[in-house]
Amino acid sequence: MYEFTYHRPATVDEAIALLKSADDGKLLAGGHTLLPTMKQRLASPSDLIDLGGALATGIDVSNGCVTIGAGTCHADVATSSDVANAIPALAKLASMIGDPHVRNKGTIGGSIANNDPAADYPAACLGLGATIVTSAREIEADDFFTGMFDTALGDDEVITSVRFPVPAKAGYSKFPNPASRYAMVGVFVSSAKGGIRVAVTGAGPCVFRQGDMEAALEGDFASSAIAGVTQADGDLNSDIHASAEYRAHLVGVMARRAVDQATG
Amino acid sequence: MPSVSMKVNGSEVSADVDARTLLVEYLRSDLGLTGTHVGCDTSQCGACVVHVDGKAVKSCTLLAVQAEGAEVTTIEGMAANGDLHPMQEAFREHHGLQCGFCTPGMIMAATDMVARHGKDLDEATIRRELEGNLCRCTGYHNIVKAIAAAAKAMG
Numbered sequence: 001m002y003e004f005t006y007h008r009p010a011t012v013d014e015a016i017a018l019l020k021s022a023d024d025g026k027l028l029a030g031g032h033t034l035l036p037t038m039k040q041r042l043a044s045p046s047d048l049i050d051l052g053g054a055l056a057t058g059i060d061v062s063n064g065c066v067t068i069g070a071g072t073c074h075a076d077v078a079t080s081s082d083v084a085n086a087i088p089a090l091a092k093l094a095s096m097i098g099d100p101h102v103r104n105k106g107t108i109g110g111s112i113a114n115n116d117p118a119a120d121y122p123a124a125c126l127g128l129g130a131t132i133v134t135s136a137r138e139i140e141a142d143d144f145f146t147g148m149f150d151t152a153l154g155d156d157e158v159i160t161s162v163r164f165p166v167p168a169k170a171g172y173s174k175f176p177n178p179a180s181r182y183a184m185v186g187v188f189v190s191s192a193k194g195g196i197r198v199a200v201t202g203a204g205p206c207v208f209r210q211g212d213m214e215a216a217l218e219g220d221f222a223s224s225a226i227a228g229v230t231q232a233d234g235d236l237n238s239d240i241h242a243s244a245e246y247r248a249h250l251v252g253v254m255a256r257r258a259v260d261q262a263t264g
Numbered sequence: 265m266p267s268v269s270m271k272v273n274g275s276e277v278s279a280d281v282d283a284r285t286l287l288v289e290y291l292r293s294d295l296g297l298t299g300t301h302v303g304c305d306t307s308q309c310g311a312c313v314v315h316v317d318g319k320a321v322k323s324c325t326l327l328a329v330q331a332e333g334a335e336v337t338t339i340e341g342m343a344a345n346g347d348l349h350p351m352q353e354a355f356r357e358h359h360g361l362q363c364g365f366c367t368p369g370m371i372m373a374a375t376d377m378v379a380r381h382g383k384d385l386d387e388a389t390i391r392r393e394l395e396g397n398l399c400r401c402t403g404y405h406n407i408v409k410a411i412a413a414a415a416k417a418m419g
Contacts, residue, residue, distance in 0.1 A: 006266050006283035006329055028330075035286075035325050036307055048283070052330060075319075079380075099396025101310060101373065104319040105326065179308070181395065 001035075002044040009054050012135050012158050019156050022047035027158065029055065029110030030073060032102055055109060056161060061086050066164045067133075070109025078103060087128070089170040089188065089262065093120050096174055098181050109159040112144075115151050115206065117237065118182035120174065122207035127188025127199035128170065131163040148205040167192035169221065171262030173254040174202070177241055184242050185250035189213075189258040191221045198255060203236050203247045213255055222263060223256040270334050272297070273341030281328050288312045290328035291338060299339035299368050303398070310397030313369040313376075314338045320376035322396070339368035342375070351375050351414040360410035362401035373397050374411045375418075383419020385412055 005022075009015040019025045026045035028034055029052075037043040055071030061082045068077060077083055078095035097103055097111075097120050111121040112132060125132065125141040132139045135158040144152050153159070167190040174186035183202030187210075190197045196217045198210040213226045233248035242250070269278035272295060279294055291297045291314070300323060303311035307325040314323045315337040342349040348356065351371050361367040377393045378385065390408045399407060 001284045004283060006327070008329070008332070031327070031330065032307060032325055035327070039305070050327075050330060099310070100376070100393055101313055101320045101322045101396045102307065102325075104321050 001038045002041060004038075004045050004048045006048050006050065008050045008052065012051075012054050012160060015049050015051055015054050015158060016135060016156050018047065018049045019158075022049070025049055027051055027113070029071065029113070030106040031110075032098070032106040033110065033114050033116065051109075051158070055107070055158075059083060061166075064166050066090065066166060068108050068162050068164070070159045070161055071107050072109075074098070074103035074106050074108070074111075075100070077108065086166045087164060087170055089172045089190075089258075090124055090128070090164060093124050093172045093174075093186075093188070096120060096172075096176065096181070108162055112162065113151060113153060113159055115145055115149055116182070117148050117205050117207070118177070118184070118186075118202040120172075120183060120186055120201065123172065123183070123186050123188040123199045123201035124164070125162065125199075126207050126209060127172070127197050128164045128167060128190050129192070129194060129197060130165070132159055133161045133163060134159050142209075145207050150206070165192060165194075169262040171258035171260070171264075173257035173261060175250050175254060185247050185254050187251060187254040187258045189217070189255060189262055191217070191262065196221065200231075200251055200255075203231070203251050205235070205237065210251065210255065217259065221259065223259040226252070226255055226259065229255075266329050268329050268332050270331050270336055272336045273338060283327065283329055285328045286324055287314070287316075287326040287328045287331050287336070288323035291323065291336070297338050297340050301365055301368055303365065303369075308396075308398065309366070309369070310373060311366050311369040313372040313397065315372060315376060318379070320373050337372075339371055342371060349375070350417040351378070351411070354410040354414035354417065355407070358406050358410040358413060360402065360407045366397060366399045366401075370394075370397050370399065370407055374407075374414065377411065378415045378418050381415075383415045385415040387412065 023046040025047040056069030083091040170190040198213040231248040231251035233244040236244035238244040265280040301311040303309035312324040
């Protein structure tokens with residue numbers, strides 16, 4: 001790890017001021033992606049701005065929404081009875097991230113800001129039509145995840161919370177990489193007043209909505225309705241863990257399991 | 265250099281550290297608490313698990329400065345007055361270790377597991393909860409037995 005100057009601001013505003021004045025500042029939330037990246041010298045920020053004392057933590061369920069403070073760790077979402085009652089698939093998703101120790105440190109804000117192509121939370125955001133609340137504005141999930149490790153966040157913008165509308169039904173199924181527990185493929189489905197959403201993570205360079213499956217589920221929200229819908233493998237990831245063709249197959253299997261879970 | 269203060273195994277400690285210092289490096293090099301091991305150094309193996317404010321975390325993926333003001337417990341803080349902690353005793357009794365390298369992390373993960381799940385830990389839960397701790401000797405069988413036995417003893 002290269003040298004950096006460490007800051008621990010008490011507020012988000014202070015963090016933004018530090019970010020603006022730094023040559024190449026980076027925000028540190030749970031640190032479970034950034035620190036390993038820095039150890040490998042793939043990132044070498046001049047300034048590390050620790051949001052540990054600045055970000056809101058906690059979960060609020062009201063007005064048909066689950067709102068989660070950006071600094072809330074995965075373990076707290078996974079074990080929250082409020083989340084389990086409102087959107088059980090979201091609690092389940094959080095319980096499947098990494099391992100127990102990772103879940104005690106990793107945060108929802110950090111996961112979403114990083115937008116790893118195989119991370120779980122982006123699937124929940126896109127699959128539920130969440131709103132990402134930042135220090136500057138509110139961004140719909142549909143506009144937020146713009147590419148591999150890329151988001152709509154501005155340079156000096158900090159995620160402060162994530163608001164998930166409570167759907168009628170939702171499910172999440174993931175085929176984890178057996179070593180890392182990241183998604184080889186994860187599919188989040190939901191049925192709500194606004195319509196059907198099917199969000200796929202792990203398969204492509206960035207989380208995406210599976211439109212053909214959404215259309216098929218619109219009239220009949222049952223796994224049988226998407227039994228014949230296939231995922232094209234042209235733009236999917238191919239690596240030592242799985243070929244694009246295999247991932248395309250997994251999209252179908254995980255989607256059907258997610259629908260079964262939502263309707264079960 | 266930033267300064268850091270925390271409570272480790274009940275004792276107040278403070279030091280000026282290079283900001284890059286990982287918590288595990290601070291524990292091992294500055295405090296001489298070498299019971300906490302570095303296995304993979306990539307947040308996978310769990311040999312470095314310690315408790316920070318009562319929660320099991322991987323100390324290779326935490327800066328020492330992030331533990332400012334925290335209460336840290338390492339494997340050295342588990343035995344009391346010369347008596348092994350029930351989890352340590354169960355690992356000894358059930359032969360839950362061979363080379364012992366992963367054991368400190370296993371013990372810290374296991375006590376956190378019992379704190380969250382209580383005394384009636386079934387085998388499937390124990391195995392799932394051990395996802396973040398790798399052992400290359402035992403095949404986990406005796407580790408699982410030890411944790412189940414200790415959970416009962418601790419309950």
